[in-house]
Amino acid sequence: MTLIVQKYGGSSVADAERIINVARRIIETKDNGNQVVVVVSAMGNTTDELIKLANQVTERPSERELDALVSTGEVVSSTLLAMALEAMGYSAISLSGAQAGIRTDAVHRRARILKIEARRVIQELEKGNIVIVAGFQGATKEMDVTTLGRGASDTSAVALAASLGAEVCQIYTDVEGVYTADPRLIPDAERLSEIGYEEMLELASYGAKVMHPRAVELGELYNIPILVASSFTGRPGTLIHGGVSMEVRNKVRSIAHNLDVAKITVVGIPDRPGIAAALFEPLAEANISVDTIVQNASVNNITDLTFTVAKSQLHEAMEVVEPIARSIGARECVSDADVGQVSIVGTGMQNTPGYAARMFSALSKRGINIQLISTSEIRITCIIDESRVEDAVRVLHRAFKLDVKQ
Amino acid sequence: MTLIVQKYGGSSVADAERIINVARRIIETKDNGNQVVVVVSAMGNTTDELIKLANQVTERPSERELDALVSTGEVVSSTLLAMALEAMGYSAISLSGAQAGIRTDAVHRRARILKIEARRVIQELEKGNIVIVAGFQGATKEMDVTTLGRGASDTSAVALAASLGAEVCQIYTDVEGVYTADPRLIPDAERLSEIGYEEMLELASYGAKVMHPRAVELGELYNIPILVASSFTGRPGTLIHGGVSMEVRNKVRSIAHNLDVAKITVVGIPDRPGIAAALFEPLAEANISVDTIVQNASVNNITDLTFTVAKSQLHEAMEVVEPIARSIGARECVSDADVGQVSIVGTGMQNTPGYAARMFSALSKRGINIQLISTSEIRITCIIDESRVEDAVRVLHRAFKLDVKQ
Numbered sequence: 179m180t181l182i183v184q185k186y187g188g189s190s191v192a193d194a195e196r197i198i199n200v201a202r203r204i205i206e207t208k209d210n211g212n213q214v215v216v217v218v219s220a221m222g223n224t225t226d227e228l229i230k231l232a233n234q235v236t237e238r239p240s241e242r243e244l245d246a247l248v249s250t251g252e253v254v255s256s257t258l259l260a261m262a263l264e265a266m267g268y269s270a271i272s273l274s275g276a277q278a279g280i281r282t283d284a285v286h287r288r289a290r291i292l293k294i295e296a297r298r299v300i301q302e303l304e305k306g307n308i309v310i311v312a313g314f315q316g317a318t319k320e321m322d323v324t325t326l327g328r329g330a331s332d333t334s335a336v337a338l339a340a341s342l343g344a345e346v347c348q349i350y351t352d353v354e355g356v357y358t359a360d361p362r363l364i365p366d367a368e369r370l371s372e373i374g375y376e377e378m379l380e381l382a383s384y385g386a387k388v389m390h391p392r393a394v395e396l397g398e399l400y401n402i403p404i405l406v407a408s409s410f411t412g413r414p415g416t417l418i419h420g421g422v423s424m425e426v427r428n429k430v431r432s433i434a435h436n437l438d439v440a441k442i443t444v445v446g447i448p449d450r451p452g453i454a455a456a457l458f459e460p461l462a463e464a465n466i467s468v469d470t471i472v473q474n475a476s477v478n479n480i481t482d483l484t485f486t487v488a489k490s491q492l493h494e495a496m497e498v499v500e501p502i503a504r505s506i507g508a509r510e511c512v513s514d515a516d517v518g519q520v521s522i523v524g525t526g527m528q529n530t531p532g533y534a535a536r537m538f539s540a541l542s543k544r545g546i547n548i549q550l551i552s553t554s555e556i557r558i559t560c561i562i563d564e565s566r567v568e569d570a571v572r573v574l575h576r577a578f579k580l581d582v583k584q
Numbered sequence: 585m586t587l588i589v590q591k592y593g594g595s596s597v598a599d600a601e602r603i604i605n606v607a608r609r610i611i612e613t614k615d616n617g618n619q620v621v622v623v624v625s626a627m628g629n630t631t632d633e634l635i636k637l638a639n640q641v642t643e644r645p646s647e648r649e650l651d652a653l654v655s656t657g658e659v660v661s662s663t664l665l666a667m668a669l670e671a672m673g674y675s676a677i678s679l680s681g682a683q684a685g686i687r688t689d690a691v692h693r694r695a696r697i698l699k700i701e702a703r704r705v706i707q708e709l710e711k712g713n714i715v716i717v718a719g720f721q722g723a724t725k726e727m728d729v730t731t732l733g734r735g736a737s738d739t740s741a742v743a744l745a746a747s748l749g750a751e752v753c754q755i756y757t758d759v760e761g762v763y764t765a766d767p768r769l770i771p772d773a774e775r776l777s778e779i780g781y782e783e784m785l786e787l788a789s790y791g792a793k794v795m796h797p798r799a800v801e802l803g804e805l806y807n808i809p810i811l812v813a814s815s816f817t818g819r820p821g822t823l824i825h826g827g828v829s830m831e832v833r834n835k836v837r838s839i840a841h842n843l844d845v846a847k848i849t850v851v852g853i854p855d856r857p858g859i860a861a862a863l864f865e866p867l868a869e870a871n872i873s874v875d876t877i878v879q880n881a882s883v884n885n886i887t888d889l890t891f892t893v894a895k896s897q898l899h900e901a902m903e904v905v906e907p908i909a910r911s912i913g914a915r916e917c918v919s920d921a922d923v924g925q926v927s928i929v930g931t932g933m934q935n936t937p938g939y940a941a942r943m944f945s946a947l948s949k950r951g952i953n954i955q956l957i958s959t960s961e962i963r964i965t966c967i968i969d970e971s972r973v974e975d976a977v978r979v980l981h982r983a984f985k986l987d988v989k990q
Binding site: 193194197198228231232234235236237238239240242243244246247249250253254256257258260261262264265271272274276277298320321322 | 599603638645650652659660662666726
């Protein structure tokens with residue numbers, strides 16, 4: 179029998195009616211002769227509301243307790259979904275992350291999955307049950323509840339699919355798949371019917387909110403095909419997999435953008451070994467995620483170092499960086515919250531010159547100033563003024579002919 | 585070091601402010617040099633709201649799923665309380681029923697505690713932590729979440745106190761203790777400073793909502809003193825224990841009443857062995873709790889049998905009883921939902937004649953008709969018209985001089 183793992187996001191299970199609709203979709207898959215494991219997020223804004231509740235008690239809740247608290251959100255949605263299935267005459271069982279054997283490290287709020295002890299899930303599948311697993315959560319070996327970080331229900335789903343050897347992991351969400359650009363910005367953006375893991379990883383990491391990058395990475399590692407589709411329509415979605423044809427690969431696939439970017443520049447650093455470590459280790463310890471890092475060529479043994487962080491972490495990052503900057507003899511620290519980034523992604527860029535030039539020229543013709551550039555083998559990202567990001571996406575979507583029907 | 589178990593009910597932790605107040609009370613106990621284990625109920629009406637949510641999905645939710653769903657209520661309150669304590673500088677840890685080692689049978693919605701594997705709780709106490717345990721819940725050996733039935737957080741608390749060898753189990757609630765009658769009915773009812781387990785058990789079973797009878801039974805079995813007091817005031821409360829002095833015992837202690845009573849009479853039953861079993865076994869299987877049972881003396885081998893159930897279970901009980909009544913050749917089944925019961929309780933009644941006579945005479949002088957009588961060694965209960973119950977409590981409170989300051 180074919181095993182399919184499905185994941186439904188918070189907006190898909192936001193109320194009783196939607197939960198019943200999701201149950202109908204699951205039953206369709208079950209009736210087609212498949213075994214089904216379903217991963218669910220918490221209903222609607224439950225997670226935020228639980229965090230708000232914690233903040234009414236204390237501004238700095240303990241991370242262990244916060245994990246135990248917010249994990250109840252997915253327990254609620256998973257039990258309700260199991261009830262809905264049973265009410266429709268299908269045997270189903272809900273399992274918390276701990277019960278489903280999702281073992282993680284003990285780093286609360288952002289735990290990593292160590293392994294999945296799938297015994298219970300397999301048992302329940304063998305009994306003919308549809309198994310509903312609470313997403314986003316796991317447990318340490320001491321059975322303390324952990325959460326995997328925001329948006330990580332995708333990761334739960336792909337990890338379960340990998341450990342159970344599922345044929346496909348279907349991620350149902352409120353968008354219809356992966357597009358050539360954000361369709362809210364570019365109305366004629368096209369849905370991609372398929373995309374490679376690496377491209378998807380770059381898109382997810384550089385602003386496309388369709389899927390969590392960790393989940394894509396895991397899918398690539400275990401070669402699990404991932405379908406991203408809408409839980410509200412019957413449309414086909416986008417299949418993320420490793421077998422995307424050569425032809426399709428040979429171009430820019432999509433434009434990603436991200437407005438949640440702030441820039442910090444440490445100016446006038448005496449250039450000597452260990453400077454980067456001195457800056458970035460404390461940031462990592464403070465759990466501040468640093469994105470693009472650019473260091474200028476040194477002039478007279480003095481260099482500048484610029485990096486980006488999420489806007490919400492700018493204040494905290496400056497508090498970490500400023501004393502270090504002073505201690506290493508830098509001249510000053512400058513921050514700018516009014517930036518954003520735009521990226522072009524496609525395996526077609528690999529070993530093919532000219533993409534960077536086309537990108538920079540398209541932006542320049544439109545009078546958009548590039549502040550920073552960072553690249554990977556299949557991606558080019560420009561940091562620009564925040565107010566110009568939407569315009570940049572439009573310009574690039576046209577420049578790389580993504581508006582032309584494939 | 586002395587170990588104290590405290591339990592806080594739903595109204596004591598109904599919002600963030602009250603949770604912080606409860607944290608202060610706990611800290612007081614901790615600062616007095618005690619180890620503290622705290623059992624909490626769900627915040628305010630959470631349990632009812634979760635059940636309502638389930639009923640939006642299906643009218644008959646699966647009991648296993650319902651248990652997993654409602655158990656989140658106590659996880660939420662216990663984590664918030666642990667956070668509050670930590671924010672005040674005290675190390676604390678929340679544990680779910682499963683984590684606290686509360687092992688139960690697999691009878692969902694009304695599980696019984698089989699044992700408490702207190703290893704984790706003891707470990708955390710030894711680390712100096714205040715341990716907050718989610719009440720009302722446990723887990724089977726397969727780690728499926730169970731609940732102990734309504735009001736059973738008291739049971740969780742006393743069971744933990746027994747298994748940890750606590751000096752006392754303090755039940756903090758929204759009343760100030762056990763009174764000579766319900767103070768909402770009898771404004772000059774007196775708070776009892778102490779009461780025996782057996783008396784408390786009768787009071788709790790016959791309408792006094794101060795404490796859950798199972799918890800009192802458990803306290804008696806393991807000889808754990810139980811203090812019932814208000815979490816909102818600093819008043820001393822009522823101590824339930826085994827060492828109540830002889831003198832105090834020699835009288836009626838309190839008047840209990842209960843309006844949640846309905847009466848079923850099976851009329852004209854051919855009197856032969858096995859009739860009672862034929863009626864009450866199916867009721868037990870349908871999980872209908874039968875209270876008072878009275879069988880009339882048989883005349884011409886024909887008898888009547890009357891019993892009481894909760895009003896909410898009357899309809900269901902009649903559905904079970906009517907076909908049985910027909911099959912055993914009874915003439916008819918009659919039900920009456922407009923009844924209530926009033927009880928006098930006190931070890932002083934033991935081997936002392938005259939209490940029943942005084943009770944019946946007091947009711948009769950007031951024109952209150954007695955429909956059914958049931959007695960234990962330390963309790964006399966009369967089933968009367970529902971509309972006369974309050975009046976009966978007043979009359980009896982005076983008749984047994986409970987209104988006279990002790």
